[in-house]
Amino acid sequence: MANNPRAIDARVREAHQRAYMSVPTLAEKIPGVTEIGVQLSFMLPSGQPHSSPHKRIFLPDMQAFFEIHCPDRDCMGGGFDLAPAIQAATRPKKAETTGTMQCQGAKGRTPCEISLRYNVDARRD
Numbered sequence: 001m002a003n004n005p006r007a008i009d010a011r012v013r014e015a016h017q018r019a020y021m022s023v024p025t026l027a028e029k030i031p032g033v034t035e036i037g038v039q040l041s042f043m044l045p046s047g048q049p050h051s052s053p054h055k056r057i058f059l060p061d062m063q064a065f066f067e068i069h070c071p072d073r074d075c076m077g078g079g080f081d082l083a084p085a086i087q088a089a090t091r092p093k094k095a096e097t098t099g100t101m102q103c104q105g106a107k108g109r110t111p112c113e114i115s116l117r118y119n120v121d122a123r124r125d
Contacts, residue, residue: 021063026058026064030090032125033060033123034124035057035060035122036090036121037056037057038058039053039121040053040056040068040116040117041117042114043116045115064086066082067082068081070114072103072112074107075103075107075114078114080118082101085097089121095122097120100117
């Protein structure tokens, strides 16, 4: 029986949902932070944008889940974990962090080449 890509996607989505529900809220994980704004820009190796830049806002009552899916539908096992960037931006006397990450997924046997440029802005009480 051949692998059904949709069945694999359903299992990945289910695992992602369980991981999301298992983390504490932002208020529990990082007390005193009232808002975290994350600007995201996905880029191809040529430097061209892969998709439109966008911003995500995290508020105290939201889950402190900072994993971002790779925007390439053909990428398997990829994505970006912004937790270290969030931690850096929420340290005392720090309010902003900027950086770039490379997707760790693959398209078949070829590594995914999408990178993420991010800017994290944290606001405190």
